[in-house]
Amino acid sequence: MRLPHHHRWRVRAGDAQRGGGFHVGLLLPELQTARYEAFDRPYFEQALADLCPACDLSYANADQDVDEQQTQAQAMLTDGVDVLVLGAVDSQAAAGTVNEAQSQGVPVVAYDRLAQGGVDMYVSFDNVRVGQVQAQALLEAIERQGTAGDGQIVVINGSPTDPNAADFKSGAHEILDGQIDVGQEFDTPDWSPDQANSQMEGAITSLGVDEIIGVYSANDGMASGIISALRSAGVDTEDLPPVTGQDAELHGIQRIIAGEQYMTVYKAIRPEAEIAAAMAVALATGQDLDAGEYTLTDVEDADGEPVPSVLLDPIAVTEENIGDTVVSDGLHSIEEICTDDYADTEFCQEAL
Ligand code: GAL
Numbered sequence: 001m002r003l004p005h006h007h008r009w010r011v012r013a014g015d016a017q018r019g020g021g022f023h024v025g026l027l028l029p030e031l032q033t034a035r036y037e038a039f040d041r042p043y044f045e046q047a048l049a050d051l052c053p054a055c056d057l058s059y060a061n062a063d064q065d066v067d068e069q070q071t072q073a074q075a076m077l078t079d080g081v082d083v084l085v086l087g088a089v090d091s092q093a094a095a096g097t098v099n100e101a102q103s104q105g106v107p108v109v110a111y112d113r114l115a116q117g118g119v120d121m122y123v124s125f126d127n128v129r130v131g132q133v134q135a136q137a138l139l140e141a142i143e144r145q146g147t148a149g150d151g152q153i154v155v156i157n158g159s160p161t162d163p164n165a166a167d168f169k170s171g172a173h174e175i176l177d178g179q180i181d182v183g184q185e186f187d188t189p190d191w192s193p194d195q196a197n198s199q200m201e202g203a204i205t206s207l208g209v210d211e212i213i214g215v216y217s218a219n220d221g222m223a224s225g226i227i228s229a230l231r232s233a234g235v236d237t238e239d240l241p242p243v244t245g246q247d248a249e250l251h252g253i254q255r256i257i258a259g260e261q262y263m264t265v266y267k268a269i270r271p272e273a274e275i276a277a278a279m280a281v282a283l284a285t286g287q288d289l290d291a292g293e294y295t296l297t298d299v300e301d302a303d304g305e306p307v308p309s310v311l312l313d314p315i316a317v318t319e320e321n322i323g324d325t326v327v328s329d330g331l332h333s334i335e336e337i338c339t340d341d342y343a344d345t346e347f348c349q350e351a352l
Pocket of ligand 1: 030033035112113158162165191219246267
């Protein structure tokens, strides 16, 4: 079966449903990052409806709460779902849910984050690569500013319970270590922008704001807290050090065109959601997954077991390629980006 509505992402889940549908449960982790409600959820709903018009979908967002996610999964299992698609809040804690599902014969697709406990399939991005791309861009920006020898960078990583955060961090360190001084480094519970803001305030106090030549921020939400801290310390837009991000959030893109944030990482959520839907259909119907243009690889889970997976490529986005990436893919329109506050930016002047 092919996805009819979008020719670029072709994934087939064998010969899915011809008559009756089945019941899919989608569990997403949080609300702090705009992507889950704004894109992952609707793209998944659409992809499932295309692949299996007769299927039912139950949806829940755990708002960062591990116990809540367990309760939501339990309710779906009680309700008789045939397959779970799980974006885990905490990948280790999720093992309980995965085991419970499997004991009831319900397969599990790990969505974006590799839940432990022996999932059946996994779709995500190459997350080590995300960290490398962020760090590479940061070094290039520092190089261009000619400030490399003048100070230190601050590194603000994501949530310790998110296995992706560990991958972003190790990818970043592969590039940064030995190349630049890291003045302070933090892990940020729940990917909280507020915590990132306080951590940055702490770094400014202990290093001195003029010493900070760049900030590695693992995502856009935290970049907003980091940039506010620099602003509160009296730094003007043109003097802000380069700050990285991830998720190509609308506000991240707006900060980039305003010259506040240097870059973000764009992860095309539509194919991720479409592949997840095709995996769910394949598992529920017992069909093979035909990954189409994507490569199916084995990723080892925490127990060393191979999980059939698709890992997509992340893309670095700076002001130069916003048009060719997030705009041309339909993630954010020029109208959404160029609101009144941003109409005077060079980007919007050219685009409007
Ligand atoms: C990661 C995910 C990112 C971002 C982040 C913050 O697991 O890959 O895209 O959402 O969590 O929640």
